[in-house]
Amino acid sequence: MSDAMEQILDTSEDTQKGKFLTFMVGKEEYAIEIKYVTEIIGGIQAITEVPEVPNYIRGIINLRGKIIPVMDVNIRFKKEPKPYGDRTCITVIDIDDLSVGLIVDNVAEVLSINDENIVPPPDIKAGFHNRYIKGIGKVGSTVKLILDCNLLLGEEDLESLSETA
């Protein structure tokens, strides 16, 4: 009985492995591992602003009784903030029981990227915001920047922010 359960769990792990959700931020296409994504909310709902937080945290939203913070990925990547439109949506990711909504321009698709098609990001320190990127995936002729969710929500960043606040 429990063996069967484990098998089912294993397979569900397996089906998620190597799959990525891709979305546009600015001109680039980014990807996050699908296992972090819990849901995608189409359209922007009312966001309650919270004082004294970094500017990329737009505030908090009510997700069926649960309150989660939302982060504008555009601003997080130090790009020009864009007005929210029909295609803008909130991707809810869940890391270590921490739910955070990511505001992204639009969600493109879910696709598989094999391990061999993922290369480490180039080691350029200056002028390139690659610290949230853990790899670059090649899909056909295009490339997707694979985000490291832990670094995106990174502790170290938060601490330095609370100092400046």
Added chain:
Amino acid sequence: MDSDTGRDPILDIFIYETLLLSNQLEQLVLNSEKTNSFETADINEIFRIMHTIKGSAAMMLFNGIADIAHAMEDLFDYLRESESLDVNYSKLCDFVLEGIDFIKGEVAKIESNQGTEGNPGNLVEEIHGYLASLKSTNDILSSAVIPPGSDSPISFEDLLYTHESTVRPLDTIILPENSFSAVIFFEDGCEMENIRAFNVIYKLEELAQVSEYFPPDIDDNDSIDIIRRDGFKIHFNTEKNRDEMEKFFLNMAFVESLEMAELEEGSGELNIQEADQQMNQICDLNDNSVVKADKEVDINTTAAIKQKMISVQLNKLDKLLDLVGELVISETMVTRNPDLADIQGLDNFSKASRQHRKVINEIQDIVMSIRMVPLAGTFQKMNRIVRDMSRKLGKQVELEIRGEETEVDKNIIEHLSDPLMHLIRNAVDHGIEAETERAAKEKPVSGKIKLEARSEGGDVWITIKDDGGGLNKDKILSRALEHGLINNAENELSDQEIYSFILLPGFSTNTEVTEFSGRGVGMDVVARNIEDIGGSVYVDSAIDLGTTVSLKIPLTLAIIDGMGIKVGSSVYTVPITSIRESFKAKENEAFSDPDGNEMIMVRGECYPILRLHEHFKIQTTVHDIHDGIIMMVETDNRCTCLLADELLGEQQVVVKALPKYLKKIKGIGGCTLLGDGRSSLILDIAGLVNY
């Protein structure tokens, strides 16, 4: 589904009940100890509790607990039957308390699934020894019955049976085999009674010759009902004596009660009805059986009490609370739906929705009240601590408890026990002076600690007041200097500020480490625990008059009455309890000092103004003080005026914590959901004002 631990539900009930009973018992004993006598009613109660614990422990096969409960039951059984004994009450109390500690320890082990069963051996023997000595001094008759030099401890029931057998010596001496009839009742809801009965027969055949049992068709499922209703009846012959057989039956799994009777020789073939009659006769004649029957009645009454209380997993309640919160919101979403705005003639609809709202409000109140628990349980634990400590330290300390009926949220109670324990320990250990010292100070020899709870608005105040030596201000100051905690000049510190140094980590003025305190952990843990539940700690003291520690704790963490205010496009909620008044300021009423700090004069007093939109850096159109609304809020006896755009109205809100990701924001206590599904931030007035 039944429990998170996946434990047997029966085990859960056992743990719950046994803990409840042992707490009750502890209280009883401590009360009796104060008056240095046991009321007859108390003795009966103690006996009853011990009997219940014994019964349920034996049922669950926790022999350690059962043994000790049995021994104590014997002791109190003797006490209640022999009146006006010369008993050393303090020794008696020690026995009972030790026994309770053992039982609690065992239950804790069972609860944490350790399962290792301690051996109560010594204590059981001590109790038996004590009982025997009681008897020998007080009851010459029964002391004659005790066989001297018996190597096994003799329980009171043993004695009774020995006594009994001297009355009817022929039965036991002439007959090599004893004939018994027994009626076994199984626990309610144990299911498959026929199989349990079969098991009993199977095991019994190892010890005895089973001559007959009823119902005879136990392999047929129809017999279950008969066994449930009338019990399972067995006739058997055995070489063992009655006591051993009784023990055997009660040790069988799921056996709840047993009626046993000895049969005359040759009556083994009696039909069941006759046997029943005979058993009744025997019960009438035999005092011991009457006691047994009494015990049965006791069990029944406890069962009746049991049904009025059920224990529920706290997380289920939490979920219920969440759902009720959601229900309130969705109700508003339905009844204030914008689609309804254009429709005319909604009389019936509004009537129905009013009714709906009323019911929901009631549900909300009930759910909240379920979570409210009186402080009595937590307070009464302190009695024991004071008793034990005062004995060990050789101090006379009296604990006075007041307002234990004050109710607070279950979540909060859980966090109160440890801090209170620390504070009471501190009071006994450091606060109250030694007797000689007290005598030298011309104080009453017996020290006094007052533990008091009272509710004030949305808060509960708990004060622990001792009449001991008080805090040594100079010592605290020098310690604080050593630790480099003082930046200002010493004379600028108020007494309150100096005393609150003891709440800092690692700050102990006690140079000696005792068993109870002095390690420098304690007060800081108290302060942290209380702050965690949104409360605060205040220390006040006077040399030779004593120390008072006051804890201010919120009534509940879950729901508050809030006032909605609008600042720019954001909605904030202010806890009603901290609002003193709201008003519109007239032009030119506000003024500012040379540093630009704004203030306002209200009824001859001057209050600072805090512009919320500036503080939270919110875009708003309201910049003039007389355009917005002034809300005067109070915390720790300090008042501040907040400037908001407008008041939105009062509402009950369900408090939710801010997402962990955002960390703690000063001035924001949490957030809540509004009727339209948006969320609103709840202001933490203390954090805002002290910013």
